[in-house]
Amino acid sequence: MEHNSTFPIKQNELDMLRDEATSYIKSVQWEQGQRAKNKDKDAKDESILLYLSRAKGNGGTEVTSVSKTVLELKKRLLPESIAIPVHLNQTLYVVQEGITLGIWIKDSYYDASGLSTLSENKSALDNSGKREYESKMQTATAFMLFATAYKILHDLRAVASDDLSVMKNKFAGIPEVSLMSPLKGISCALFYYEKYLGHPEIITKDKDVVDFTVVFFEALISEIQMRKSSLEYTETITDRTYKLENSEFAVSGWDNVFQGAAKSVEFNKIQFEQIVGNRDAKHFARRLTERMLSYDFEAKKNPFQELGGFMPVFMGYGIPGTGKSMLIAAIATRLKEHCDNLEIPFLFHPMPDTLISTFQGGSAEKMVEWMKPLQDPSKLIFAPIDDAENNLQERTAQGVSAGVKEVIGVFLRYTEGAYAVNYGNSSIGLFTNLPEMLDKAVISRVQGRFKIDGARTEHDFLDQDHLWWRKFEDTMPDFVNMQGPSDYTYLQNQGLAKNMGEILKVTNKPTEARVLEVYDKVEQQFRSNEHLFFANLYLEIQKIFPFFSSRDVRNIQSAISLRLTDFDLEKDWFDNPDLYFKKDYDTKFGMLQELMRANMKGLDFSEIRRQEVVRYLDNVATIADTDFKRKVDARVNQLNIDREAREQFGR
Numbered sequence: 293m294e295h296n297s298t299f300p301i302k303q304n305e306l307d308m309l310r311d312e313a314t315s316y317i318k319s320v321q322w323e324q325g326q327r328a329k330n331k332d333k334d335a336k337d338e339s340i341l342l343y344l345s346r347a348k349g350n351g352g353t354e355v356t357s358v359s360k361t362v363l364e365l366k367k368r369l370l371p372e373s374i375a376i377p378v379h380l381n382q383t384l385y386v387v388q389e390g391i392t393l394g395i396w397i398k399d400s401y402y403d404a405s406g407l408s409t410l411s412e413n414k415s416a417l418d419n420s421g422k423r424e425y426e427s428k429m430q431t432a433t434a435f436m437l438f439a440t441a442y443k444i445l446h447d448l449r450a451v452a453s454d455d456l457s458v459m460k461n462k463f464a465g466i467p468e469v470s471l472m473s474p475l476k477g478i479s480c481a482l483f484y485y486e487k488y489l490g491h492p493e494i495i496t497k498d499k500d501v502v503d504f505t506v507v508f509f510e511a512l513i514s515e516i517q518m519r520k521s522s523l524e525y526t527e528t529i530t531d532r533t534y535k536l537e538n539s540e541f542a543v544s545g546w547d548n549v550f551q552g553a554a555k556s557v558e559f560n561k562i563q564f565e566q567i568v569g570n571r572d573a574k575h576f577a578r579r580l581t582e583r584m585l586s587y588d589f590e591a592k593k594n595p596f597q598e599l600g601g602f603m604p605v606f607m608g609y610g611i612p613g614t615g616k617s618m619l620i621a622a623i624a625t626r627l628k629e630h631c632d633n634l635e636i637p638f639l640f641h642p643m644p645d646t647l648i649s650t651f652q653g654g655s656a657e658k659m660v661e662w663m664k665p666l667q668d669p670s671k672l673i674f675a676p677i678d679d680a681e682n683n684l685q686e687r688t689a690q691g692v693s694a695g696v697k698e699v700i701g702v703f704l705r706y707t708e709g710a711y712a713v714n715y716g717n718s719s720i721g722l723f724t725n726l727p728e729m730l731d732k733a734v735i736s737r738v739q740g741r742f743k744i745d746g747a748r749t750e751h752d753f754l755d756q757d758h759l760w761w762r763k764f765e766d767t768m769p770d771f772v773n774m775q776g777p778s779d780y781t782y783l784q785n786q787g788l789a790k791n792m793g794e795i796l797k798v799t800n801k802p803t804e805a806r807v808l809e810v811y812d813k814v815e816q817q818f819r820s821n822e823h824l825f826f827a828n829l830y831l832e833i834q835k836i837f838p839f840f841s842s843r844d845v846r847n848i849q850s851a852i853s854l855r856l857t858d859f860d861l862e863k864d865w866f867d868n869p870d871l872y873f874k875k876d877y878d879t880k881f882g883m884l885q886e887l888m889r890a891n892m893k894g895l896d897f898s899e900i901r902r903q904e905v906v907r908y909l910d911n912v913a914t915i916a917d918t919d920f921k922r923k924v925d926a927r928v929n930q931l932n933i934d935r936e937a938r939e940q941f942g943r
Contacts, residue, residue, distance in 0.1 A: 298533045298542075299400070306392050309399075313391035317384070318360075322476075322483035323353040325468050356486040359384065365495055377498040379451070383505050386447045387485075390509075391478065394440030397534065397543065398474050401432045404528035424525070431523045433470075433477035438516045439534075439543050440478070441509035446541050452506040459503045462494055466508070469515045481512060520546050540670050556640045562621040565786050568756040569747040570615055573608055575789045576742040577623045579854075580606070580719060582861050584672050585630050586884070587717040591877035592669045594716025595884050600850060601857030604714045605707055606740035607680075609727040614746030616723045620676045623721070627674055634869050637671035647683055648695035655695035659702040666706070666718045673718035680722040681729040689729075700731050707737045728919035736843040739850045741911065751785045758782045791858045802906050804913035806836055811906070821898040826905060837912055844912070851904045857884075859891035 362384050370377055402408045407428040410421065417425060453459075470480035485508055488494050495501055520526070526545075533544040564574050580603065583596040596602040608619060624640045631638035643662055648655050666673055677683065683699050685692055706712055707720070722738065724730060747753050754777060762782075764771050776782075802808045810832040818825035834840045865872035872883060 297531070298535055301393065301396055301534050301536045303537055306396055309392050309395045310388070312395055313388050316391055316478055316482060317358045317388055319355055319357045320479040320482045321353050321355050322479045324483075354483070356483050358387070358482055358486045358489070361486050361490045362501075365489065365501070369495070369498055377501075379498045379502045382451065383448065383501045386444055387505065389447065390440040390444035393443045393536070394436040394478070395474075397439035398432050398436035400534070401435050401528060404532075405431070405525055407432055427524045429473050430471040431525050431529070433472070433474050434516050434519060434523055435526075435529055435546075436474050437469075437471075437477050437481060437512060438546060440481075441512045441516075442543060443541065444509045445506060445513070448502055448506050452502050453499065456503055456507055459500065459507045463488070463504070463507050463511070466511055466515060469512070469519075471519065484508075517546065540668075556638065557642055559621050559624045559640055561625045562618055563625065564622050564788060565783055566759065567615050567618050567622055568759065568786060569749070569752040570619065570744055571789055572742045573610075573615075573619055573744045574622075575792065576606070576608075576740065577619060577626070578788050579858065580740075581623065581626045581630065583857075584627065584674070584717065584719060585634065585636070585873065586861075586880060587672060587715070588877040588880065589636075589670070592715050592717075593877065595877065595881040596857060597714075597716040598881060599857050599884060599888060600853030602716050603719060603740035603850070603854070604716075605720045605722070605737045606742075607722040607724070607727065607735070607738040608742055608744045609724050610744035610746065612725045614744050616725075616744055617678060619744060620678060620721070620723060623676075624674055627672060630866070631672060633866070634873050639665065639668075639671050639673045641665060641673055641675040643675065643677040643683065647699060648693065656698035656702050659699045660706075663702060663706045666720070667713045669715045669717060671717070674721070675718060676721040676723060678723050680724040680734075681726045684722070684730050684734045686729060686731050700734060704733055704737065728915045728922070732839050735915070736841070736847070739847055740854060749785070751780060754780065755783050755786055790860070792855055793858075802910050802913075804910045804917070807833070807906075807909045807913050810836065811909075820902045826901070829905065829909075833909060833912075837916055840912060844908070848905055848908045851908060852901055855900050855904060856892060856895070857888055859887050861887075 362380055366377060366380055369380075402411070405428055407425070410417065410425045410428065414425065466481075466484050468480060468484075470476045485505075488504065488508065489501070494504055530545040533542050535542040564578070567574060579601075583594070583602050586596050587594040594602055608616060610616065620642070628638050628640070630636075641662075644658075647658050647662065666675055683696060684703065685696050687697050687700055722730070722734070723744070727735065747756050761772050802811050811829065814825060814829045814832060818828060830840070830845060861872065872880060875883070
């Protein structure tokens with residue numbers, strides 16, 4: 293299902309449809325179906341559903357007017373005032389615009405699917421032609437309602453309250469949805485929308501109108517989502533994107549609900565200096581932010597991608613309590629500050645904890661909904677997955693739920709393959725205490741990895757304590773009556789490293805026994821500045837770790853590229869964005885190539901290659917061994933407990 297072509301929705305074409313949309317808002321007719329009428333007959337009188345199902349008027353058909361009800365609401369909410377309440381006004385306008393867009397979408401489906409031709413020759417159709425006509429009418433109606441609701445949500449979600457639970461509790465669902473024809477579809481939806489608006493308990497203040505409208509049209513979208521699998525002739529819906537001109541609003545099939553409407557999540561602001569230790573992680577995070585900020589919104593690509601220094605997926609791993617969540621917040625803080633400074637839209641988009649669903653297929657749908665916004669080229673996006681082992685756990689392990697498998701399937705599809713679009717503006721970070729529990733295919737998608745190991749030196753522990761006790765110092769100056777170090781200024785070592793070489797404390801040999809053994813064996817045949825050295829090393833590694841594949845070799849290559857692009861952007865580029873950030877793509881690319889050349893002068897390619905290979909292979913071995921070691925430790929621990937218990941029992 294590739295969205296391969298984009299069609300513009302032109303404002304002047306919408307202008308021609310606006311009168312039709314206004315007429316629906318002024319008046320629609322709808323005859324309720326028996327099921328909707330009979331719903332909830334035994335419930336108490338004030339039940340909203342019963343209220344909805346009581347048709348007024350004689351005969352079955354009832355005429356309702358949304359605009360009339362809005363005027364009555366205005367009188368009820370603000371009896372004295374002349375002005376229409378701002379939210380009422382805005383909502384009425386947004387609903388009208390949504391319907392206008394829905395009509396446009398319906399017309400374009402009529403033309404694309406051949407429904408226009410069928411309509412014109414309706415009287416001459418044979419049975420199969422009639423069936424096709426009715427089927428396409430249903431699809432046209434569903435797509436029109438979907439687009440209408442989607443546009444209304446897009447325009448109102450930012451205005452609505454963050455917490456809609458109160459309104460959702462009042463809302464009793466939409467009793468029926470009609471897909472018989474576009475006219476019936478819109479009439480039925482507006483009939484119930486108006487019934488709710490007119491109910492005295494639903495709208496008690498101006499803002500409720502926005503909140504209710506969002507809840508109602510969210511429900512309409514899920515009703516249509518539930519029916520979409522039974523619709524036919526949808527290929528002209530799913531193969532294209534309709535983009536509204538002069539706007540970031542677009543409709544691409546049914547599958548990207550709320551794309552572009554993902555709201556940035558709030559986070560605590562944290563500076564890198566407040567994080568103790570973690571030099572590797574802080575350095576990596578700093579490089580990541582500089583690289584993301586180099587993204588070019590005009591060209592929709594990132595010069596660092598061409599240089600080989602960009603990581604769409606990375607991983608930070610370490611023992612519990614070493615600062616993973618702080619690091620996520622620090623990356624977000626740094627990106628947000630720079631984005632505000634450069635006037636770039638930024639989206640902090642962490643994976644929600646509630647992703648795994650108990651319903652078949654539910655997790656996949658939620659995961660698609662979460663991953664979709666990552667393909668929006670109009671903002672910088674940082675998407676951390678904290679405790680990644682919960683949602684991306686090894687699929688072959690015992691007792692792994694179907695939901696986890698669905699989530700992994702979507703993750704793999706969107707990070708490589710036909711679906712994967714990477715403009716160089718978004719990065720997914722996996723953060724985990726247990727990398728060995730992550731699915732192997734997921735780990736192989738990771739292009740950059742770093743350890744989050746917390747405090748590691750005397751100075752780290754000094755600083756960690758200092759961050760805690762200086763709070764007392766601020767409130768009660770003489771309270772902490774202890775001697776400080778004479779030759780160290782607090783936090784001086786918590787700054788950022790110049791480059792990876794500073795951090796790596798380069799070891800000449802692998803530290804993992806099994807890797808070292810193979811390394812020594814290969815070194816007896818080849819020198820490490822020969823290409824054959826690496827080819828044979830990989831071959832031998834594959835014999836011990838059968839899951840080591842050419843994907844791992846590609847990851848090693850990207851780690852080497854990262855080292856070659858491991859240079860600072862000039863400080864004055866940040867102070868004066870016109871010098872670099874605001875330049876066009878080719879100029880930026882040229883400037884980065886200059887920096888890269890200057891940076892490479894001090895580097896020896898074969899040495900960097902060797903270091904990164906050793907680092908990666910040690911990492912592979914650590915992850916493989918940790919799993920085994922954890923099981924052994926648990927078993928040993930259990931045996932010790934049993935032994936101790938027997939001794940105590942014997943006594």
